Amino acid sequence: MDMRKLTVTVVSTALLTSASATFAALDDKTADAIIIACERLMADYAVYRDRLDADGWADTFTEDAVLVLGSGTYQGRDAILANLASRPTPAVAHLIMLTSVKITPIDETSAAGISYAIILNGDRPVGPGGPPIQMEGITSVNVYHTEFALTAEGWRISRMELEPVFRGPGLA
Amino acid sequence: MHAIFRLAPLALILCLAGPSPAQDMDELMRTNAIVTACERLEHDYAIFRDRGDAEAFANLFTEDGEWGRPTTVLKGREAIREYIESSSAGPPEAHLQLQTTVQITPVDDTTATGISYALVLEAPIPEEGLPATVVGFQVASESRSTYKLTDEGWKIATREYTTLFVDPE
Numbered sequence: 001m002d003m004r005k006l007t008v009t010v011v012s013t014a015l016l017t018s019a020s021a022t023f024a025a026l027d028d029k030t031a032d033a034i035i036i037a038c039e040r041l042m043a044d045y046a047v048y049r050d051r052l053d054a055d056g057w058a059d060t061f062t063e064d065a066v067l068v069l070g071s072g073t074y075q076g077r078d079a080i081l082a083n084l085a086s087r088p089t090p091a092v093a094h095l096i097m098l099t100s101v102k103i104t105p106i107d108e109t110s111a112a113g114i115s116y117a118i119i120l121n122g123d124r125p126v127g128p129g130g131p132p133i134q135m136e137g138i139t140s141v142n143v144y145h146t147e148f149a150l151t152a153e154g155w156r157i158s159r160m161e162l163e164p165v166f167r168g169p170g171l172a
Numbered sequence: 173m174h175a176i177f178r179l180a181p182l183a184l185i186l187c188l189a190g191p192s193p194a195q196d197m198d199e200l201m202r203t204n205a206i207v208t209a210c211e212r213l214e215h216d217y218a219i220f221r222d223r224g225d226a227e228a229f230a231n232l233f234t235e236d237g238e239w240g241r242p243t244t245v246l247k248g249r250e251a252i253r254e255y256i257e258s259s260s261a262g263p264p265e266a267h268l269q270l271q272t273t274v275q276i277t278p279v280d281d282t283t284a285t286g287i288s289y290a291l292v293l294e295a296p297i298p299e300e301g302l303p304a305t306v307v308g309f310q311v312a313s314e315s316r317s318t319y320k321l322t323d324e325g326w327k328i329a330t331r332e333y334t335t336l337f338v339d340p341e
Contacts, residue, residue, distance in 0.1 A: 029197065029201070032204070033200055033204065036204045036207060036208075040207065040275070040276075043273055043274060043275035043276075044275060046273045046275075046289075047273065047275045047287050093336040093337065095272075095273075095289050095312055095314070095336060095337075096273060097270075097272035097273055097289050097291055097312070098272050098273040099270075099272055117272075117273075118272065118291065120312050120336070120337050122336065122337065126334065126335075126336045127334075128241075128242045128332070128334050129241060129242035129243050129334065130334070132311070132335040132336055132337055132338040133336065133337050133338070134337075134338055134339070134340040135308075135337045135338070135339070135340070136307075136308055136339070136340060137307075137308040137309070138308075138309070169308075170337075
């Protein structure tokens with residue numbers, strides 16, 4: 001069974017069987033499962049974005065998610081997908097290098113996250129075995145403020161707002 | 173009514189209900205255990221490499237594990253160990269491989285795949301000792317790995333990396 005569908009089943013079952021499900025403290029197993037699911041979502045967000053996998057990227061969000069980037073605010077999965085699908089391919093070398101990722105479960109169906117990332121943004125693609133791009137430093141450092149929700153599809157990002165904190169000398 | 177017809181609706185309900193919550197939780201725990209084990213391999217990879225611990229580094233791989241770039245691949249623990257030993261033989265350098273994004277995808281109970289990014293800082297250690305001075309990073313790379321569950325635990329079966337960015341110096 002898909003891990004995310006499995007999470008839905010397990011957490012939904014916990015909801016139905018627990019008399020004090022909504023406001024009680026989460027048990028360790030449930031909290032750990034939420035944290036791992038949301039950490040994996042953040043990694044998916046980064047890798048799919050870097051590879052310009054628009055479908056995979058959009059699927060990390062809820063249907064009505066809000067994504068706030070420097071280029072604008074995108075409401076809904078379709079708008080988020082279009083944002084990535086409209087970019088030229090093959091993808092220029094781009095790495096969202098996640099460092100600190102802190103996930104805070106709120107209840108059985110919601111969580112919040114703060115994540116730091118170093119961004120390296122190149123000016124051309126680099127395929128396997130291809131020559132690397134020379135770059136004198138990082139491009140930027142961002143903080144991602146994220147809200148997660150448990151949906152029928154599993155855990156998804158319901159809101160993400162990017163906060164640019166540092167700009168480096170590297171290509172943009 | 174024949175017993176089989178009386179039991180049929182119950183059997184149908186049981187089939188539709190799928191695995192029990194306990195089974196679901198067990199399966200989720202197994203999946204998360206694979207993710208955690210492979211993430212730990214990623215961190216061990218960086219730390220053993222940084223310390224030049226050739227034996228421990230080589231043992232992260234399966235006996236016949238493969239490691240390298242698309243153009244140059246080392247095969248087997250012995251070749252990997254010898255490479256790390258030889259690359260640690262020069263003047264003392266501070267070397268930190270900062271593992272960043274790690275995406276682990278369990279395939280089944282004994283196999284997983286992963287994509288991971290690393291930012292490498294490297295500089296000669298000055299005569300007066302650490303800290304070494306850096307201006308930028310040395311390289312940034314993407315690795316694509318497969319992991320296997322062996323008698324020794326989870327190990328890296330194949331790992332191929334591409335250097336995407338490099339310091340001009």
